[in-house]
Amino acid sequence: MFHQISFTVGLKKDEQCWEDGYLNAGTVGSLNHMTLKIGKKGDVAISSYRLKNGIEENLQKTLNRDDFIGQFSEVFKMDPAAFSEIVQMSAYQAEAEDNLSDEGTLIMRRGEDYCGEINVSDLPKITAKVLKNIRICFMQTEKTLGSGDYIADEEIAAVFLPI
Numbered sequence: 523m524f525h526q527i528s529f530t531v532g533l534k535k536d537e538q539c540w541e542d543g544y545l546n547a548g549t550v551g552s553l554n555h556m557t558l559k560i561g562k563k564g565d566v567a568i569s570s571y572r573l574k575n576g577i578e579e580n581l582q583k584t585l586n587r588d589d590f591i592g593q594f595s596e597v598f599k600m601d602p603a604a605f606s607e608i609v610q611m612s613a614y615q616a617e618a619e620d621n622l623s624d625e626g627t628l629i630m631r632r633g634e635d636y637c638g639e640i641n642v643s644d645l646p647k648i649t650a651k652v653l654k655n656i657r658i659c660f661m662q663t664e665k666t667l668g669s670g671d672y673i674a675d676e677e678i679a680a681v682f683l684p685i
Contacts, residue, residue, distance in 0.1 A: 537549065557569040618680070632675070
């Protein structure tokens with residue numbers, strides 16, 4: 523299965539989400555994107571990525587998880603810890619529920635009933651620190667890359683606020 527992940531770290535106080543009352547891929551501003559597949563041994567095969575500024579690359583590269591985090595945190599110009607949290611909230615979501623809940627506030631919505639969004643009212647009080655450090659990701663899973671055959675139960679919207 524191929525995971526199509528849209529994500530960002532940090533939000534601006536003038537983004538549409540505050541007015542609309544929910545965070546989704548259309549209300550949180552420019553997002554980075556990556557398409558990847560997790561192998562049976564936990565290795566990560568990345569198919570493509572697109573940066574917020576529009577630069578994109580299609581590639582077929584398989585890396586172990588640590589090397590993937592290291593290399594692509596640089597590509598996305600993110601702190602490796604923040605990028606690791608994004609990857610956990612999306613491709614390794616079961617792990618995120620175990621690990622990240624102890625390190626901050628994790629809000630995760632999964633499945634078609636949630637439509638890939640999080641209500642602003644579910645977030646803690648918004649401060650400058652929260653705006654700077656918030657990690658947001660949205661994920662759709664496709665059985666075969668390019669097929670359009672998405673798995674509705676695998677749709678994710680997640681927010682993490684580290685302590």
